[in-house]
Amino acid sequence: MPVTDVKTDVDARTLTITARFAAPVERVWQVYADPRQLEKIWGPPGFPATFVDHELRPGGRVTYYMTSPEGQKFPGMWFVDSVDEPREFTFRDVFADEDFNPIPDMPESRNVYSFTADGDGTVATYHGVYDSAEALQKVLEMGVVEGASAAINQIDDLLAAG
Numbered sequence: 001m002p003v004t005d006v007k008t009d010v011d012a013r014t015l016t017i018t019a020r021f022a023a024p025v026e027r028v029w030q031v032y033a034d035p036r037q038l039e040k041i042w043g044p045p046g047f048p049a050t051f052v053d054h055e056l057r058p059g060g061r062v063t064y065y066m067t068s069p070e071g072q073k074f075p076g077m078w079f080v081d082s083v084d085e086p087r088e089f090t091f092r093d094v095f096a097d098e099d100f101n102p103i104p105d106m107p108e109s110r111n112v113y114s115f116t117a118d119g120d121g122t123v124a125t126y127h128g129v130y131d132s133a134e135a136l137q138k139v140l141e142m143g144v145v146e147g148a149s150a151a152i153n154q155i156d157d158l159l160a161a162g
Contacts, residue, residue, distance in 0.1 A: 002124075002156055003149045008140065010133045015109075015144065017126040019152050023159045025115045028122045029086030031155060032056065032113065040158050042066070044150035047074070052100070056089060058082050063100045075100055081110075088114040093128070107135035126152070 002019040021028050031037045035054035042049035043066035053063040062078035075096040083089045090113075095106035102108070109128040116123045126148070130136040 001153050003152050006145055006149065008136070008145070010136055013130045013133055013136050015128045015130075015136065015139075017145075017148055017152065019124045019126070019155070020118065021122045021124065021155060021159060022120070023122060024120070025117050025122045026086045027159060028115050028124060028155070031158060032089070033085070037158060039064075041151055041154040044147040045154065047147075056080060056083060062091070063096070073098065077102065086115060088112060107131070107139050109135075109139075124152075 005018040035051035060080040065075040078091040
């Protein structure tokens with residue numbers, strides 16, 4: 001399993017997931033840079049993602065929805081702040097309605113996804129900061145740790161496939 005560590009700090013409003021992949025940084029970066037690859041791993045198993053817009057550049061917008069086994073759609077959106085290919089990108093992640101408008105009463109997070117060479121592999125760090133301890137607690141209760149870990153753990157199969 002790629003996920004090696006999960007840390008939550010409600011006081012600091014942070015969630016950090018660390019994973020290790022047996023692939024170079026440039027290959028792991030491509031998973032996030034290519035929306036068709038990202039679709040294969042963004043949602044946890046059984047909740048495939050569809051990326052509608054994918055502008056992984058400063059000022060870009062990424063829109064997507066995950067679909068439940070029952071067909072219910074769960075839209076989300078990133079507002080990309082910075083990109084340092086292939087090392088890091090930062091973005092604000094929000095819940096959205098079906099027209100990709102942010103839902104104001106749902107939690108949002110500011111995220112840094114970073115990829116560091118480690119021997120012949122890559123260490124990926126997924127760090128999110130929430131606006132409040134209550135917002136972090138809400139996503140924890142919604143299963144963000146389990147869902148994100150299950151999604152990240154799918155990356156190995158994608159990397160092995162080529």
